[in-house]
Amino acid sequence: MTDPVTRGAPDRLFELLEPVAESQGLDLVEVGLSRTGRGHVVRIVIHSEAGVTHADCARVTRAAGAALEEAETFPGSYVLEVGSPGLDRVLKEAREFDVFRGRRVRVWIREGGTSERSGVVAGRRGDESVAILEDDGEERVFDWASVAKARLVPEQNRRDDGGEA
Template sequence: MAGKQTELEALLVPGIESLGYQCWGIEYLSQGRHTLLRVYIDHADGIDVEACAAVSRHLSGLLDVEDPISNDYTLEVSSPGMDRPLFTLEQYQAHIGEQVKVKLRSPYEGRRNFQGIIRGTEADEVVLQVDDHEYLLPIDTIDKGNIIPRF
């Protein structure tokens, strides 16, 4: 799956950037016969429906020509939103002090789910404070991480 993710990023990111948007992240979820390709885009001025539609049209054409996904799939283009997913170490670093929910691919100290405050990054690890304990979570073990919005 990581190979497919890397292939899709190499194909899609230049197209997204050519339209003036930042590729916040890509989720490739293959579950049996149903595949979902979710692309998150961002821009300093925000993202609206028209931006998502323009990027979706552009990526659809690119995906039709290059055909990196052999079976049927659904393409979704979205803003990261307030509960934005975090994909990279740089994104975690940019959100130090924010509260997040993190789900790991495999258990660490007997648990897969953590909720705490991002305290920083060290090498390839996210420093997450949960109550009075700090965890060093390697970025490649994180399956999913999302900001918890404050209202």
């Protein structure tokens, strides 16, 4: 049986919490929700070009907790977890190509099999297409539905390598 609180909730929670992250100068990347024996677990993933610090996570935890309480989102108890996307995050939605613009990425495309491309995230092109700038300088645009997988590639000399929470 589907829990009425969790049905469609990640999208509603994203809408509620995106302004909270933005008010802290951060991007909201993902909101996840799961049910435990005693309540719910809300997982929030935030991002900043400068890196996500523990202080960022603490500020978002306080602000998101206040927003969830004010909206009376859950009838019982819940656990709130806030963290960074990690250095080698799998990109799960086309909109993440805007969030991670400028970062190195590997993309596996379904085209009569699966081919692998790599380059720098160039952003979205429309609602359902994404683009990368390949190492040869050529921009490649893919329909998001044809992307089998897209994963950020950690860079050795990035300023924020050690700063992610």
